[in-house]
Amino acid sequence: QQPVQSPQAVILREGEDAVINCSSSKALYSVHWYRQKHGEAPVFLMILLKGGEQKGHEKISASFNEKKQQSSLYLTASQLSYSGTYFCGTVDRGSTLGRLYFGRGTQLTVWP
């Protein structure tokens, strides 16, 4: 049930774009995205509930393709503050509500 994230790591220059993918072998109820800075707790970014749903906040957005059982996180015009490890968490359709399975994370490094 653990989703698979790709790539494992991304290195960017400020202003460049990145895409992080999250895919599951199970039908999904929801996808949650978090960002974790080194030594800190994960911080919630957004949740996607419906197939085809897209959400965004400033220059970070995400989509959810229910049919393909996958989600993508888009970071545009990246800033230094975007550096960190991004995790997706998935809730399987039909499983205990709230039981999140986390991917292994994607480490994003933004250089000036």
Added chain:
Amino acid sequence: DGGITQSPKYLFRKEGQNVTLSCEQNLNHDAMYWYRQDPGQGLRLIYYSQIVNDFQKGDIAEGYSVSREKKESFPLTVTSAQKNPTAFYLCASRDSGTSGETQYFGPGTRLLVL
């Protein structure tokens, strides 16, 4: 200020010793969770509780124990049976009021073995 607190920030355990990690929330959330994070790994679920006086094992419960006597508190005990306890431990609680059941994390406790 509403939030989740964990203490201590760092904890040292001697071999054969049981240690307890504290997790408190004042968000009025029903569900609470304990995760373990190792370098390069995702978050693995140890125990979770959906309501007071009830809890379930997660994927890696061996060597750990929990209690849920109060809605606000969900302490985790790392017992001597846990042979490799060095990790970053994260407590979370779930907001059932919003759609999607979002989980929010406390600041974490880093456990080290002496």
